Amino acid sequence: MCGIVAYIGKQQALPLLVNGLKRVEYRGYDSAGVAVLNDSGELESLKKQGKIAVLEEALRNRAAVPGTIGIAHTRWATHGVPNDANAHPHLSCDGGVAVVHNGTIENYQELRELARQQGHTFRSETDTEVLAHLLEGFLAQGDDLVTAVQRMHAVVRGAYGIAVITSKEPNRLVVARHGSPLVLGLADDGYFAASDATAFREHTDKVIYLNDGEMATFDRDGYRILTLKNEEITKCVEKLEWDLAQIAKGGYEHFMLKEITEQPTVLRQTLAGRLTDGEDPRVHLGGSPALEPILARGINRVLITACGTSWHAGLIGKRMLEKLLGLPVTVEYASEFATGHTPVDAQTLTIVISQSGETKDTIEAALRAHAAGSFVWNICNVVGSSLTRVADSGMYTHAGPEIGVASTKAFTAQVVSLALLSLKLAELCGSTRI
Numbered sequence: 316m317c318g319i320v321a322y323i324g325k326q327q328a329l330p331l332l333v334n335g336l337k338r339v340e341y342r343g344y345d346s347a348g349v350a351v352l353n354d355s356g357e358l359e360s361l362k363k364q365g366k367i368a369v370l371e372e373a374l375r376n377r378a379a380v381p382g383t384i385g386i387a388h389t390r391w392a393t394h395g396v397p398n399d400a401n402a403h404p405h406l407s408c409d410g411g412v413a414v415v416h417n418g419t420i421e422n423y424q425e426l427r428e429l430a431r432q433q434g435h436t437f438r439s440e441t442d443t444e445v446l447a448h449l450l451e452g453f454l455a456q457g458d459d460l461v462t463a464v465q466r467m468h469a470v471v472r473g474a475y476g477i478a479v480i481t482s483k484e485p486n487r488l489v490v491a492r493h494g495s496p497l498v499l500g501l502a503d504d505g506y507f508a509a510s511d512a513t514a515f516r517e518h519t520d521k522v523i524y525l526n527d528g529e530m531a532t533f534d535r536d537g538y539r540i541l542t543l544k545n546e547e548i549t550k551c552v553e554k555l556e557w558d559l560a561q562i563a564k565g566g567y568e569h570f571m572l573k574e575i576t577e578q579p580t581v582l583r584q585t586l587a588g589r590l591t592d593g594e595d596p597r598v599h600l601g602g603s604p605a606l607e608p609i610l611a612r613g614i615n616r617v618l619i620t621a622c623g624t625s626w627h628a629g630l631i632g633k634r635m636l637e638k639l640l641g642l643p644v645t646v647e648y649a650s651e652f653a654t655g656h657t658p659v660d661a662q663t664l665t666i667v668i669s670q671s672g673e674t675k676d677t678i679e680a681a682l683r684a685h686a687a688g689s690f691v692w693n694i695c696n697v698v699g700s701s702l703t704r705v706a707d708s709g710m711y712t713h714a715g716p717e718i719g720v721a722s723t724k725a726f727t728a729q730v731v732s733l734a735l736l737s738l739k740l741a742e743l744c745g746s747t748r749i
């Protein structure tokens with residue numbers, strides 16, 4: 316799952332899109348591409364295997380593409396090798412629809428076969444391309460782009476964040492989310508959508524996070540948010556708490572080095588307002604609902620579930636929780652937990668940990684634990700991310716944006732957060748082990 320950037324507004328789209336792709340480059344990718352609706356209302360697209368620099372070079376070698384609506388993508392291949400043809404955007408047969416997609420389409424083979432029988436020709440090996448052909452079919456039947464995306468949703472199984480443009484509606488950008496993150500950016504002279512707000516932070520700090528099952532449709536003067544079942548919804552506009560300096564290298568050779576040196580500041584932020592010192596030390600975690608009612612109903616075990624670095628933080632958390640609480644603590648890889656062998660019930664406190672809050676396996680683990688009656692407490696870094704919205708309550712690590720791919724400051728902040736949580740739980744349980 317990699318990056319999406321989309322723009323509609325008054326500025327030239329291409330430089331904004333390419334710059335946005337560079338901002339999400341840190342996520343890793345194997346190819347990159349863009350599509351712009353030019354000022355004559357035609358779709359122009361270019362995609363290249365390799366670095367964004369390769370795409371930029373190819374763009375320099377062709378005529379300028381004036382246009383103020385576009386979509387862009389960095390791909391991390393799941394279906395089909397990394398090459399130019401498999402890179403996104405994917406176009407419909409008539410070249411009138413362009414789609415970028417993060418995620419996987421599970422029933423793409425049967426949908427592809429069906430589309431072939433209807434006369435569609437495929438140019439890539441990806442699961443994604445089927446979306447462009449499906450949308451082309453619905454538009455040909457007279458649907459507008461919003462309805463076409465909703466009908467597409469009804470036949471597709473899998474996970475996606477998508478951004479779509481079409482020459483049939485040259486003043487429209489549609490994005491939809493079903494399992495892969497999407498955030499909208501509201502700038503003064505246009506609108507952005509991206510898988511990660513880093514892509515457009517320099518243009519705005521006003522964002523709307525889409526939930527699964529939601530979509531947005533933009534024209535140049537406004538936007539609407541709907542469910543994929545066509546219900547109109549109102550969502551609040553949130554303000555990003557971090558600024559551009561935090562996602563710049565700031566003179567360091569690379570991000571990881573910068574983030575290692577940020578750790579003293581980060582830990583102060585993680586601890587800020589959470590400890591009262593003096594005679595009677597107390598931990599204040601906040602979180603809504605607070606932990607007290609859960610403990611009142613009694614817990615007899617703790618389950619920590621996460622992936623990768625966060626899972627490693629969980630292993631340290633286990634030591635602290637067991638020592639301070641005296642309860643058994645299991646640390647489970649979120650992808651393993653999904654298989655359903657680990658016991659979890661109303662007497663289990665589940666702790667889910669993720670830097671981004673978008674780790675799919677961890678989100679699924681949180682949902683499963685919640686469905687089993689367990690109270691789910693999240694420890695996340697990204698404010699408003701998906702995990703924070705599916706968990707019952709939780710705390711932010713306040714580590715700021717982490718760009719370096721080997722996690723450093725976010726990991727340290729997770730460990731400190733787990734220490735605070737352990738102390739709080741011990742305090743609430745009246746543990747004498749502190």
Ligand code: GLU
Nearest residue numbers: 316390391393394417418
């Ligand atoms: N499944 C799609 C592909 O392989 C999208 C991968 C991604 O999220 O980058 O092309």
